[in-house]
Amino acid sequence: MSRPLRVAVIGAGPAGIYASDILMKSGQEVSIDLYERMPAPFGLIRYGVAPDHPRIKGIVNSLHRVLDRDELRLLGNIEIGKDVSIDELRQFYDAIIFSTGATQDRDLEIPGVDLDGSFGAADFVGFYDGNPNFKRTWDLSAQSVAVIGVGNVGLDVARILAKTADELHVTEIPDNVYSTLKSNAATEVHIFGRRGPAQAKFTPLELKELDHSPNIEVIVDPEDIDYDEASIEARREAKSVDLVCQTLEGYAMREPKGAPHKLFIHFFESPVEILGEDGRVVGLKTERMELDGNGGVRGTGNFTEWSVQSVYRAVGYKSDEMPEVPFDAAKNVIRNDGGHVINHDGSIVPGLYATGWVKRGPVGLIGNTKSDAKETTDMLLADYAAGTLTAPSSPAPEAVTEFLDSRGIAFTTWNGWYQLDAAEKALGEVEGRERKKIVEWDEMVKHSRGDLSAD
Numbered sequence: 001m002s003r004p005l006r007v008a009v010i011g012a013g014p015a016g017i018y019a020s021d022i023l024m025k026s027g028q029e030v031s032i033d034l035y036e037r038m039p040a041p042f043g044l045i046r047y048g049v050a051p052d053h054p055r056i057k058g059i060v061n062s063l064h065r066v067l068d069r070d071e072l073r074l075l076g077n078i079e080i081g082k083d084v085s086i087d088e089l090r091q092f093y094d095a096i097i098f099s100t101g102a103t104q105d106r107d108l109e110i111p112g113v114d115l116d117g118s119f120g121a122a123d124f125v126g127f128y129d130g131n132p133n134f135k136r137t138w139d140l141s142a143q144s145v146a147v148i149g150v151g152n153v154g155l156d157v158a159r160i161l162a163k164t165a166d167e168l169h170v171t172e173i174p175d176n177v178y179s180t181l182k183s184n185a186a187t188e189v190h191i192f193g194r195r196g197p198a199q200a201k202f203t204p205l206e207l208k209e210l211d212h213s214p215n216i217e218v219i220v221d222p223e224d225i226d227y228d229e230a231s232i233e234a235r236r237e238a239k240s241v242d243l244v245c246q247t248l249e250g251y252a253m254r255e256p257k258g259a260p261h262k263l264f265i266h267f268f269e270s271p272v273e274i275l276g277e278d279g280r281v282v283g284l285k286t287e288r289m290e291l292d293g294n295g296g297v298r299g300t301g302n303f304t305e306w307s308v309q310s311v312y313r314a315v316g317y318k319s320d321e322m323p324e325v326p327f328d329a330a331k332n333v334i335r336n337d338g339g340h341v342i343n344h345d346g347s348i349v350p351g352l353y354a355t356g357w358v359k360r361g362p363v364g365l366i367g368n369t370k371s372d373a374k375e376t377t378d379m380l381l382a383d384y385a386a387g388t389l390t391a392p393s394s395p396a397p398e399a400v401t402e403f404l405d406s407r408g409i410a411f412t413t414w415n416g417w418y419q420l421d422a423a424e425k426a427l428g429e430v431e432g433r434e435r436k437k438i439v440e441w442d443e444m445v446k447h448s449r450g451d452l453s454a455d
């Protein structure tokens with residue numbers, strides 16, 4: 001008897017949801033289980049995108065129509081690789097797609113990274129975005145702060161530190177984040193990049209938006225606006241690079257507006273050491289760089305010590321390794337060839353695929369995960385059509401839930417998300433806000449499973 005193609009998608013962030021969407025629209029009859037480690041779906045849209053970006057957070061609403069479909073079942077609060085192994089999953093599915101994203105900070109190897117007051121950006125993001133896997137308190141006593149890295153995550157961290165707690169209170173931030181931000185002493189935030197304006201990884205909109213806060217004065221030193229031939233070429237080739245440069249030039253040239261919190265963006269300053277005293281950050285040492293004509297930079301041998309009491313390292317995210325799945329430790333992604341998971345010798349692991357940040361590394365916006373998912377799902381469908389996938393021994397959807405129940409796993413569902421969503425909106429409404437996030441893991445599970453009566 002014919003049955004739908006059974007697929008497990010691991011990770012309910014944008015990549016996993018888009019991959020599911022494309023499969024459901026492919027014309028192939030499919031039945032998909034979307035596994036998620038957290039009790040709630042949406043990955044970094046919920047736990048990465050900054051709370052003062054409601055338009056981006058709102059992408060969740062457009063993803064609802066994907067998860068509303070009958071061919072897709074969300075199974076949350078299950079960590080694949082820990083609660084359930086890949087080998088166990090294989091008995092239920094023709095194919096497994098990993099879309100497990102990235103959660104941790106990439107290492108920055110300079111002296112002083114272990115000092116008190118030296119923070120990974122991902123940890124701070126986890127804190128302010130209410131992720132229960134991250135610590136729930138934060139030391140915001142620094143008056144001057146350095147942020148290393150000229151990408152959007154660096155901008156997010158710098159903006160959250162430079163805004164006032166009251167500016168952020170209108171967002172979905174939980175109470176403990178608001179009260180901690182109230183204690184924020186920062187009046188100066190310094191972003192550092194080792195290369196020039198044309199090499200910055202900011203996107204134009206996010207850079208421009210910094211200036212919208214009445215509390216933030218964005219300052220760029222005109223000396224830092226410098227381009228070589230390769231930089232000029234980069235501006236010509238990409239409109240977004242040119243727009244970023246134009247915005248930075250605007251910041252460098254204009255009169256100050258008199259806002260109380262200063263946000264400096266420094267270029268050509270390469271962090272070489274985080275300085276400490278008695279185990280605590282007291283400064284950041286940078287080396288002045290200059291363009292080498294090819295879009296790269298070289299050191300000048302001139303060093304500056306900046307007096308800061310905290311340093312945030314926003315130098316990129318990295319993915320977690322999944323047991324039983326080949327991992328490329330140099331690139332920090334699942335070993336893959338355009339989407340097929342491959343062994344160390346380059347041979348394809350049948351039935352396993354990757355998409356999103358865990359496939360190509362932590363770069364790109366939410367929208368980019370869509371085209372990426374298409375490449376992966378095309379491969380999967382071609383393999384299925386070619387008959388190279390091994391049929392599962394228990395393809396019936398009920399077999400999965402029976403298995404999870406037998407394990408005692410309190411999984412959450414898509415209906416459960418609607419309950420959690422309603423609870424968060426209700427909490428927000430009493431304060432005139434759209435939503436207030438529920439942080440605690442057990443609370444999320446209780447709302448999602450509708451068993452608050454157990455209290």
Ligand SMILES: Cc1cc2nc3c(=O)[nH]c(=O)nc-3n(C[C@H](O)[C@H](O)[C@H](O)COP(=O)(O)OP(=O)(O)OC[C@H]3O[C@@H](n4cnc5c(N)ncnc54)[C@H](O)[C@@H]3O)c2cc1C
Nearest residue numbers: 011013014015037043044048080100101102356357365366
């Ligand atoms: C701080 C920050 C801010 C950002 N801001 C923006 C922005 O404003 N606009 C924008 O367009 N993009 C933004 N991005 C980029 C965007 O978040 C990514 O492009 C996108 O989330 C990548 O999608 P993904 O599905 O690959 O990974 P993720 O979003 O990380 O989703 C992966 C999912 O897999 C789950 N998972 C992991 N391991 C397991 C496991 N073992 N079992 C089950 N589930 C698992 C995770 O819990 C997570 O839900 C931001 C990124 C960061 C880090």
